[in-house]
Amino acid sequence: MTAVTQPTTPFTDQRPGTSGLRKAVRVFETPHYLENFVQSIFDCLDGVAGATLVVGGDGRYHNRTAIRTILKMAAANGVARVVVGRDGILSTPAASCLIRKRRTLGGLILSASHNPGGPDGDFGIKYNAGNGGPAPEALTEAFFRRSRAIDAYRIVEAPDVDLGRVGTTDLAGMAVEVVDPVADYAEMVEGLFDTAAIRALFASGFRMVFDAMHAVTGPYAVEILEHRLGAPAGTVINGVPLEDFGGHHPDPNLAHAHDLVARMEGPDAPDFGAASDGDGDRNMVMGRGVFVSPSDSLAVLAANAAHVPAFAGGLTGVARSMPTSRAVDRVAQALGLACYETPTGWKFFGNLLDAGRIRLCGEESFGTGADHVREKDGLWAVLMWLNVLAARRLSVADIMAEHWRTYGRTYYGRHDYEGIEQAAADALIDDLRGRLPALAGQAAGGRRIAAADEFAYTDPVDGSRSERQGLRIAFEDGARIVYRLSGTGTSGATLRVYLERYEPDPARHGLSVEEALGDLAATAVELAGIVRHTGRTEPDVRT
Numbered sequence: 106m107t108a109v110t111q112p113t114t115p116f117t118d119q120r121p122g123t124s125g126l127r128k129a130v131r132v133f134e135t136p137h138y139l140e141n142f143v144q145s146i147f148d149c150l151d152g153v154a155g156a157t158l159v160v161g162g163d164g165r166y167h168n169r170t171a172i173r174t175i176l177k178m179a180a181a182n183g184v185a186r187v188v189v190g191r192d193g194i195l196s197t198p199a200a201s202c203l204i205r206k207r208r209t210l211g212g213l214i215l216s217a218s219h220n221p222g223g224p225d226g227d228f229g230i231k232y233n234a235g236n237g238g239p240a241p242e243a244l245t246e247a248f249f250r251r252s253r254a255i256d257a258y259r260i261v262e263a264p265d266v267d268l269g270r271v272g273t274t275d276l277a278g279m280a281v282e283v284v285d286p287v288a289d290y291a292e293m294v295e296g297l298f299d300t301a302a303i304r305a306l307f308a309s310g311f312r313m314v315f316d317a318m319h320a321v322t323g324p325y326a327v328e329i330l331e332h333r334l335g336a337p338a339g340t341v342i343n344g345v346p347l348e349d350f351g352g353h354h355p356d357p358n359l360a361h362a363h364d365l366v367a368r369m370e371g372p373d374a375p376d377f378g379a380a381s382d383g384d385g386d387r388n389m390v391m392g393r394g395v396f397v398s399p400s401d402s403l404a405v406l407a408a409n410a411a412h413v414p415a416f417a418g419g420l421t422g423v424a425r426s427m428p429t430s431r432a433v434d435r436v437a438q439a440l441g442l443a444c445y446e447t448p449t450g451w452k453f454f455g456n457l458l459d460a461g462r463i464r465l466c467g468e469e470s471f472g473t474g475a476d477h478v479r480e481k482d483g484l485w486a487v488l489m490w491l492n493v494l495a496a497r498r499l500s501v502a503d504i505m506a507e508h509w510r511t512y513g514r515t516y517y518g519r520h521d522y523e524g525i526e527q528a529a530a531d532a533l534i535d536d537l538r539g540r541l542p543a544l545a546g547q548a549a550g551g552r553r554i555a556a557a558d559e560f561a562y563t564d565p566v567d568g569s570r571s572e573r574q575g576l577r578i579a580f581e582d583g584a585r586i587v588y589r590l591s592g593t594g595t596s597g598a599t600l601r602v603y604l605e606r607y608e609p610d611p612a613r614h615g616l617s618v619e620e621a622l623g624d625l626a627a628t629a630v631e632l633a634g635i636v637r638h639t640g641r642t643e644p645d646v647r648t
């Protein structure tokens with residue numbers, strides 16, 4: 106078997122600043138496309154020769170093909186061992202867990218998260234570092250610079266390894282260790298929670314539905330919830346991972362998790378409902394007829410963390426991404442915890458977690474996590490809720506009502522305008538950016554603007570600076586509007602508008618989100634000139 110050096114040409118279409126490469130499957134199928142990016146990663150890492158790497162993905166179309174190529178390239182680049190999930194499967198948090206447990210150099214995760222899969226869907230690849238978390242920006246920038254200059258990659262010519270059987274085989278001198286994708290993760294989470302209390306909760310007749318959306322968490326949820334914690338068989342629905350996720354968006358929100366929402370609003374609704382996304386890092390939680398917004402979920406988990414064994418030693422601090430509602434800030438203040446506001450994207454939590462400054466963090470985009478891994482973790486969030494419900498023996502609705510009575514309610518919504526022209530999106534942001542300084546003190550839609558600025562972040566651990574992380578408008582009554590452009594889209598631009606309003610009065614905690622935020626949404630459209638810039642009169646998605 107020989108390693109060949111394959112000439113190639115650089116590709117230039119990836120925008121810098123994103124944590125990995127996410128594109129249509131068709132793009133990944135163009136010759137040398139994946140290879141260029143993988144070689145660029147290997148070229149930028151120190152100590153690839155002789156290293157151990159973790160490789161796995163969410164099982165979507167192209168996963169196995171990509172893994173076969175990556176294994177042959179790893180061998181040609183002198184990697185000593187690759188730990189790969191059986192059938193190429195590893196959820197994103199399980200990959201993070203394995204990287205940490207095995208102390209590997211890092212890992213390659215194949216996924217396009219919650220984007221649709223299949224031959225006409227999306228695919229993606231990203232590198233996670235030795236702490237188990239997404240590569241820091243300096244490294245991802247280096248990958249992209251390299252991918253623009255690269256002219257060759259290395260690959261061995263060898264037969265494909267059987268990924269279907271657990272065990273170790275040789276590939277051109279490199280060990281390929283196929284592992285059960287669930288075992289290490291399941292063992293880790295069992296150590297974090299009061300499993301006896303959760304088992305007793307299920308034994309008492311408590312019922313839940315977990316919608317795996319035909320994505321990667323099915324096998325994890327069946328093993329942990331049904332086999333280890335005693336939830337009745339059938340608790341996990343859509344539990345078989347499919348290459349095209351059954352044709353749906355594996356995105357756990359009210360717009361896409363139809364089956365779950367139908368069950369939770371139906372006549373025989375169970376006590377608790379949850380869903381996770383394509384690669385298992387996102388979560389949505391619901392009670393009977395109640396949706397828990399991710400921002401509220403973070404706040405509730407922070408307020409109740411003392412019931413969870415992993416946090417018996419206290420939380421030290423919490424963090425949220427800037428557009429996430431400030432509900433958790435109120436909990437942090439009441440409990441005397443440090444509270445950090447970071448730019449959008451999980452990688453910004455990494456340093457804070459590594460330094461022990463925070464133990465719990467989350468994003469409004471259905472991401473919640475803690476210091477057990479360095480990724481957001483969908484199933485972990487569900488287990489946190491189960492642990493809290495088992496300890497409190499209250500319904501989800503009662504927990505929410507109690508939380509709002511104690512801290513006040515922060516109504517929250519996000520409106521997305523998808524597939525708009527990049528130039529129009531940029532013009533909207535530039536225009537508003539230019540007007541920000543003049544906005545403070547002005548009235549808008551019956552409210553007075555207290556402050557308007559563009560968010561920038563200095564990492565308190567390593568001092569690195571991230572500019573232009575979203576435009577925010579704060580009102581005197583505590584309401585807030587945030588605008589930013591998505592960094593994860595695969596076609597056109599997506600404008601995200603985040604709305605929140607604080608309501609201390611318990612008599613007004615029963616409004617619908619539409620009732621509570623309608624006037625603020627109109628103000629947001631007006632202030633940014635959304636119709637003028639984009640021609641859109643309605644958002645595509647409201648979450």
Ligand code: G1P
Nearest residue numbers: 449450451468470591592593594
């Ligand atoms: C979106 C979410 C963000 C999350 C990211 C990756 O990014 O908004 O919170 O970290 O996906 O899951 P965006 O498309 O907004 O850049």
Ligand code: ZN
Nearest residue numbers: 218219384386
């Ligand atoms: Zn995801």
